[in-house]
Amino acid sequence: MAGVIHAQDGADDIELDIESESVTPGSTISGTLDNNTPRNVWFFEGSRGEVVHFQLTVTSGTLDPVLTVFDSHGTLLFRRDDQANTRDLDLTVTLSRDDRYYISVARFGGALGSTQGGYSLLLERVGVLSQQGSTLRYDEPVIDRISSEQPELYYTFRAEEGDILNLEMIRSSGNLDPYLIVVDSNRYQIADNDDYNEQTEIARIANLLIEETGTYVVIATRYGQAGGDTAGNFVLTISESENSGLGNSILAPQRIASGESVEGIINDDQYQRYFTFTANQHDLVTITMDQTSGRLDAYLVLLTAADEVLFENDDGGSGRNARISQYRIPQAGTYTIVATRLDGEAGTSLGGFRLQFRIEGSAFEGVNPGIPRLTYGSSLQDQISDADPDSLFVFWGNAGETITVFMNRSDGDLDPVLELMDSQQQRILRNDDASETTQNARIERYSLPYTGVYYIRAMRYEGEPATSGMYALSLQRVSD
Numbered sequence: 001m002a003g004v005i006h007a008q009d010g011a012d013d014i015e016l017d018i019e020s021e022s023v024t025p026g027s028t029i030s031g032t033l034d035n036n037t038p039r040n041v042w043f044f045e046g047s048r049g050e051v052v053h054f055q056l057t058v059t060s061g062t063l064d065p066v067l068t069v070f071d072s073h074g075t076l077l078f079r080r081d082d083q084a085n086t087r088d089l090d091l092t093v094t095l096s097r098d099d100r101y102y103i104s105v106a107r108f109g110g111a112l113g114s115t116q117g118g119y120s121l122l123l124e125r126v127g128v129l130s131q132q133g134s135t136l137r138y139d140e141p142v143i144d145r146i147s148s149e150q151p152e153l154y155y156t157f158r159a160e161e162g163d164i165l166n167l168e169m170i171r172s173s174g175n176l177d178p179y180l181i182v183v184d185s186n187r188y189q190i191a192d193n194d195d196y197n198e199q200t201e202i203a204r205i206a207n208l209l210i211e212e213t214g215t216y217v218v219i220a221t222r223y224g225q226a227g228g229d230t231a232g233n234f235v236l237t238i239s240e241s242e243n244s245g246l247g248n249s250i251l252a253p254q255r256i257a258s259g260e261s262v263e264g265i266i267n268d269d270q271y272q273r274y275f276t277f278t279a280n281q282h283d284l285v286t287i288t289m290d291q292t293s294g295r296l297d298a299y300l301v302l303l304t305a306a307d308e309v310l311f312e313n314d315d316g317g318s319g320r321n322a323r324i325s326q327y328r329i330p331q332a333g334t335y336t337i338v339a340t341r342l343d344g345e346a347g348t349s350l351g352g353f354r355l356q357f358r359i360e361g362s363a364f365e366g367v368n369p370g371i372p373r374l375t376y377g378s379s380l381q382d383q384i385s386d387a388d389p390d391s392l393f394v395f396w397g398n399a400g401e402t403i404t405v406f407m408n409r410s411d412g413d414l415d416p417v418l419e420l421m422d423s424q425q426q427r428i429l430r431n432d433d434a435s436e437t438t439q440n441a442r443i444e445r446y447s448l449p450y451t452g453v454y455y456i457r458a459m460r461y462e463g464e465p466a467t468s469g470m471y472a473l474s475l476q477r478v479s480d
Contacts, residue, residue, distance in 0.1 A: 020041045020042055020043050020102065021042055021043075022042065022043055022044065022045075023042040023043070023044050023103070023123055024044070024123075025044060025052065025123050025124060025125040026123070026124060026125065027122075027123065028120055028121065028122045028123075029042060029105075029120065029121040029123070030059070030118070030119070030120045030121075031105065031118070031119055031120075031121075032060075032116075032117070032118045032119075033063055033065070033105070033106065033107045033115075033116055033117065033119070034116040035116065038106055038107055038110050038111045038113060039104060039105070039106040039107075039110060040104070040105045040106075041102055041103065041104050041105075042102070042103045043100050043101060043102045043103070044100075044101055044103070044123065045099075045100055045101075046095040046098070046099060046100075046101045047095060047098050047134075047135035047137065048095060048096060048097045048098050048134055048135055049094065049095070049134030049135065050094070050095045050125060050134075050135070050137070051092060051093075051094050051095075051125070052092070052093055052094075052095060052123065052124070052125055053090075053091075053092045053122075053123075053124040053125075054067060054069075054089070054090070054091055054092075054093070054103075054121065054122070054123060055088075055089070055090050055121070055122040055124070056088060056089040056090070056105065056119060056120075056121045056122075057088045057119060057120050057121075057122075058087045058088060058117060058118070058119050059117070059118040059119055059120055060117045060118040061115070061116050061117020061118060062115045062116060062117055063087065063107055063115050063116055063117030063118070063119060064081075064082075064087055064107060064108040064113070064115040065087065065089060065105060065106070065107060065108070065119055066079065066080070066081050066104075066105075066106045066107065066108055067079070067080045067089045067091075067103070067104070067105055067121075068080075068103075068104040068106070069093070069101055069102065069103055069104070070101065070102045070104070071097075071099050071100075071101055071102075072099050072100045072101070072102075077093065077101070078091070078093060081108060098135060103121070103123070105119060105121060125137070125140070134155050134156075135155070135156050135157060135158075136155045136156065136157040136218060136236070136238045137157075137238075138238055138239055138240055139237065139238075139239050140237075141235050141236065141237045142155065142235070142236045142237075143172070143233065143234070143235055143236075144220070144233070144234060144236070145231070145232065145233045145234070146176055146178075146220070146221065146222050146230075146231055146232065146234060147231045148229075148231065151221055151222060151225055151226045151228065152219055152220065152221035152222075152225060152226070153219070153220045153221070154217055154218070154219055154220075155217070155218040155220065155236070156215055156216065156217055156218070157215070157216055157218065157238055158214070158215055158216075159210040159213070159214070159216060160210065160213045160245075160246070161210060161211060161212055161213045161246055161252075162209075162210065162244075162245050162246025162247065162248070162252035162254070163209075163210040163240065163244050163245060163252075164207050164208065164209055164210070164240065164241040164243070164244040164245075164249065164251060164252060165205075165207075165208045165210065165238060165239070165240060165241065165244065166204070166205065166206050166207065166208070166238070166239050166240075166241055167180055167182065167204065167205045167208065167218060167236075167237070167238050168196075168202065168203070168204045168205075168236070168237050168238075168239075169202070169203040169204070169220055169234050169235070169236050170201065170202050170234060170235050171201040171202070171232050171233070171234055172232070172233045172234055172235055173232045173233040174230070174231050174232020174233065175230045175231065175232060176201075176222055176230045176231055176232030176233070176234060177194070177195075177200050177201075177222055177223040177224075177228070177230045178194075178201070178202065178203035178220070178221075178222065178223075178234055179192070179193070179194050179203055179221045179222055179223050179224075179225065179228075180192060180193050180203040180204070180205055180218065180219070180220060180221075181218070181219040181221065182205060182208065182216055182217070182218055182219075183216065183217045183219070184212070184214065184216055184217075185214045185215050185216070185217075187217070190208070190216075191205045191208050192205070193205050194223055206241075207241050207251070209251050209252055210252075218236070218238070220234065220236050243270070247264070247273050247274055247275065248270060248273070248274070249274060250274050250307065250336065250338075252274075253274035253275055253276035253336050253337075254273070254274065254275050254276070255275070255276055255277070256275040256276070256277050256337070256355070256357050257277070257357070258277070258357060258358050258359040259357075259358060260356075260357060261354060261355070261356045262275065262354070262355045263292065263352065263353065263354050263355075264339065264352070264353055264355070265351070265352050265353070266296055266339070266340065266341050266349075266350060266351060266352075266353060267350050268350070271340060271341060271344060271345055271347065272338055272339065272340035272341075272344060273338075273339045273340070273355075274336055274337070274338055274339075275336070275337040275339065275355065275357070276334060276335065276336050276337070277334070277335055277337070277357060278332075278333065278334050278335075279329040279332065279333070279335060279359060280329065280332045280362075281329060281330065281331050281332045282328055282329060282362050282363045282364055282373070282396070283328070283329040283359050283361070283362060283363075284326045284327065284328055284329075284359065284360040284361060284362065284363050285302075285324070285326075285327050285329060285335075285357070285358065285359055285360070286323070286324065286325050286326055286327070286357075286358045286360055287300055287302070287323070287324040287327075287337055287355070287356070287357050287358075288317055288321065288322070288323045288324075288354075288355070288356045289317070289321060289322040289323070289339050289353050289354070289355050290317060290321045290353060290354045290356075291319070291320050291321055291351055291352070291353060292351070292352040292353055292354050293351045293352035294349070294350045294351020294352060295320075295349050295350065295351055296320065296341060296349050296350060296351030296352065296353055297314070297315075297320045297341055297342040297347070297349040298314075298317070298320060298321050298322040298339070298341065298342075298353055299312070299313070299314050299322050299339075299340045299341055299342045299343075299344070299347075300312065300313045300316075300322040300323070300324055300337065300338070300339060300340075301337070301338035301340065302324055302327065302335060302336075302337060302338075303335065303336040303337075303338060304333075304335060304336075305333055305334045305335065305336075307336070310327070310330075310335075311324055311327055314342055320349075325451065326360060326363075326398070326451050326452075327398070328363040328396040330375055337355070337357070339353060339355050363396040363453070364394065364396070364453065367394055367453060371392055371393065371394045371455075372391075372393050372394070373393075373394055373395065374393050374394065374395040374456065374475045375395065375475070376395075376403075376475060376476060376477040377475075377476065377477070378474070378475055379472060379473065379474040379475075380472070380473050381410065381470060381471070381472055381473075382458065382470070382471060382473060383468075383469070383470050383471070384414055384416075384458070384459065384460045384467075384468055384469065384471065385468045386466060386468065389459060389460060389466075390457055390458060390459035390460075391457070391458045391459075392455060392456070392457055392458075393455065393456045393457075393458070393473070393475075394453060394454070394455050394456075395453075395454055395456070395475060396452070396453060396454075397448040397451070397452070397454050398448065398451045399448055399449065399450050399451045400447060400448065401447070401448045401477055402445055402446065402447050402448075402477065402478050402479075403443075403445075403446055403448060403475065403476065403477055403478065404442070404443065404444045404445055404446070404475075404476045404478050405418055405420065405442065405443040405456060405473070405474070405475055405476075406440070406441075406442055406472070406473065406474040406476075407440060407441040407442070407458050407471055407472075407473050408440045408471060408472045408474075409439065409440060409469055409470070409471050410469070410470040410471055410472050411469050411470045412467070412468050412469020412470060413467045413468070413469060414439075414460055414467045414468055414469030414470070414471055415432070415439045415460055415461035415463075415467045416432075416439065416440055416441040416458070416459075416460065416461075416471055417430070417431070417432050417441055417458075417459045417460060417461055417462075418430065418431045418441040418442070418443055418456065418457070418458060418459075419456070419457040419459070420443050420446065420454065420455075420456060421454065421455040421456070421457065422454065422455075423452050423453040423454070423455075425455050428446075428454075429443050429446060431443050432461055439461075445478060456473070456475070458471065458473055
């Protein structure tokens with residue numbers, strides 16, 4: 001036994017195992033007491049102000065039951081033996097504090113008793129008394145009154161990082177103009193509401209994102225608070241929003257670090273999971289989503305902090321697995337990974353997955369830092385002259401991407417020439433005149449053969465006389 005709590009049950013000194021089996025309010029326990037087992041013990045987690053109903057029914061034999069409840073220090077809350085004209089027991093109690101409570105079901109006389117038989121015990125949470133400092137439970141309404149004598153009431157609740165919550169305070173009598181405030185454990189206000197949708201009888205804080213696990217305080221009051229002049233009864237409720245929980249929505253993505261592996265399940269209720277990471281400009285990231293069970297057809301999406309799609313992949317891995325390989329991060333910042341299935345909400349595949357994330361260094365590691373970096377969609381102005389007859393640029397491309405490069409003269413008599421080179425600066429393509437009617441250079445709709453570094457050389461035609469002038473250079477990724 002890892003540990004016990006000593007408690008007094010009548011004349012008996014009993015030991016409560018701290019690792020007793022837990023029971024959830026709303027469930028029914030069944031058991032049998034006899035000479036070998038004269039007592040059973042369970043525990044449940046309770047909150048201050050919570051109203052709990054116990055109903056013990058003898059189901060067989062001669063059993064004369066005794067129902068006892070203790071707190072975590074072994075202090076007796078109540079002991080109930082006989083009830084008029086029946087061996088069954090029925091009572092309701094209000095808990096005085098947040099604690100773990102132990103339930104003992106024994107036969108009269110304990111180990112020295114003579115009765116035996118079966119029983120069932122129903123434990124129900126029937127409400128919460130609205131007293132200052134009461135703990136709110138999800139989906140369990142609290143009823144109370146705001147008046148000039150009591151213009152505000154305080155409640156607490158526990159929440160986990162990533163929870164998304166709704167709090168609602170509805171007037172049920174009088175002319176009360178409800179006002180709700182939520183503060184964190186440091187007493188900083190994080191949300192408030194007076195008239196939800198311009199309805200003076202309702203205060204509602206919708207989709208409150210919990211950014212840190214801890215205890216929060218709800219202040220139920222009226223418009224103007226202590227200086228207000230409305231009064232009346234209200235009903236206060238807290239509930240979880242759809243997709244509440246870390247990683248279940250884009251509002252609360254789960255953090256993932258380089259080298260970390262996370263497992264999850266995709267089904268019709270939760271067809272996508274969200275993860276977030278930070279990276280530096282030009283970092284190379286590789287993300288894999290492998291099926292671990294079922295028939296899941298994995299699908300990956302990479303988003304910017306503004307939820308713009310950067311890259312998608314269906315079957316980049318083996319089989320039905322998805323993979324984004326060595327994607328170059330365009331700007332330092334925060335990014336979101338969406339792990340989902342083919343066709344998302346309309347998809348039909350289900351199953352478990354393993355998501356792996358790695359930052360594999362910089363795209364331009366080993367490249368001369370003096371060479372300008374180009375990104376897709378970028379344009380620049382530069383000059384060709386006798387003193388500077390060519391310029392070298394570098395960019396990162398992915399295999400299969402189609403690119404177009406323009407070099408257009410903007411002044412002078414420059415005759416532009418473009419070269420596309422591989423990572424060893426070996427020429428892949430060269431273009432002098434894009435057509436018979438222009439001297440501008442263009443490499444058009446070229447499909448990149450590998451993922452990695454490419455170079456662009458902007459230069460002039462080498463004939464006589466030598467030309468010079470300003471030019472505009474543009475690198476574009478084009479769709480098929």
